[in-house]
Amino acid sequence: MQQGNIAIEVKGLSKDFDVSESGKGFSGKLKALFHRRRKIITAVDAIDFEINRGEFVGYVGENGAGKSTTIKMLTGILVPTSGSAEVNGIIPFKERKKNAAKIGVVFGQRTQLWWDLPVRESFDLLRVIFRVSQPDFNSQIKKLDKALGLDPLMNMPVRKLSLGQRMRCDIAASLIHNPPVLFLDEPTIGLDVLAKESIRNFLTEINRDEGTTIILTTHDMNDIEQLCKRLIILEEGKIMYDGETELLKQKFIHEKVIEVEFHDDGNVIQGIPGVTVVREQGCKTWLTFDNDNYGIGDVIGTIASRYEIKDISVNEPSVESIIRNIYNTRVTRATPSEESRNK
């Protein structure tokens, strides 16, 4: 692999937080005045990964798994306890300002716009901060306006924007200097379906057209399924899956669910190889079948030929259910094949 092709390189990156605990109630707080129990929490525990230019990577994990901490180290906000990281060949926590000029960052829970200023003025300040020339700025704003519908918002003060409007503006703000790498920390948090959709479309577009490398953390698995070819799953500060999103399904899904609806109730499905009935309710029956060993076509064909059915549908398990499953069962660390990572 060529050196210049790597956007982000992380090796043995760790971050410990020193947390002092105070006891419960008044007496506990009083004791804490004199003696504090110190506790070290490892938020990110020696993680390694490489992200190539133009990749769109989902970075997921439960609350407190260390996603945001990783992003904050890669953007130069936090200094790691140990390990190394390079973004665009720059060490973020050594050269924060140089790094900041070449990345875009959106933290969904915060805004980088100026609360009291109209959006237009916020953008103009960012233009000066990032030293973008006026013609470049104008054409970039034009492009962002077309994709995100910014025009009606431009003269509104930021504090008057709705969450969805603000998020569109924040995403635009992070792209004013057209950075090669974009970090998005929960950019769709609290947004309605339409707002999510427009943001997803836009992200797909810049990833495809501009070749922007995007790292996205989210709790919305639909974001991941629609956007991210590659998925990194973090658990308690460690990487437990790093590979293609599609491959995750193949790896962890061995069953599919079929929903069958009959014209009247009382039908019992039995004797089809590989098929188990999960639930029966009125005219409907839910089945699972082993998709490693049996083809979907055969199973549906058999059902359709033996019974008179009104409707039939196959439910693909969502990435969400897979990940929920992973969290619940604490599957041992899965390492993807080299081949899948380098695709």
Next chain:
Amino acid sequence: MNPKLFLKFVSVSFQKQVTYRFDCFVGIVNGFLYVFIFTSLWKALYSQFDTTMHNGYTLTAIVTYAVLVMAVRISFTMDDSIIYRKVMDGSIAMELIRPTSFFFMNLAENVGHSLFHMMARTVPIVMISVFLFDIYIPFEVQRLLIFIVSCIAGYILVSMMNFIAGLLAFWFIEIFPFLLFKYAFYTFFSGGIVPIDFFPEFLKPLVNLLPFQYMLYYPTTILIGRASLVEAQSIIMAQLIWIVIMGAICCLMWGAGKKKLIIQGG
């Protein structure tokens, strides 16, 4: 640091202050009240003695000092809890993702704040005081220019002091008591209440070890003519040395504080 950017941020911070106009009105009353209390106090004190000169100040001189040191102090108004609040709510993260120096952005924010207070509070307070009190200011162009330079240096020192105090939040998060302590130290040891000349002998070695007297006392003495123009030059030299020392402390603390920083609220 790009000067154009610096000025832009000064103007943003200035505009933000304009939105709090009621604050400003209260601030004028409050500032004038201080001036009135201190001048009355000096008049009462001086009337108790037969001598007209104390520690080198006539009544006119001490009243002039009281008015002007207050004018400088109000012009130096800045929000010393900015960094503390940014750490408390985690919004400091949004500043660190920009390719700008945190120190200079903070300075720009302070300058905008102070310029507003200077225009909206210092100017009316001085104008009223000139009519109400017996004030004497020797008017020399050169003295005025040196005073302005000394004020700028003093202002940088105050801003650095607040930066250092604010950075403590990287370690302790809750630093409000520190800020109160700092405020008391600054107001007293800068000569903000009583000129340094009136301090008891045993405090003077301490005063000379601290940078506070270069923030308000010395710039004021230049304007009221207590310092000769030659002395004024050495005052400015001393101020520059303190800027270097405090600048170094700012750098060291920033370097160490970065490693301690925790972003509150995710």
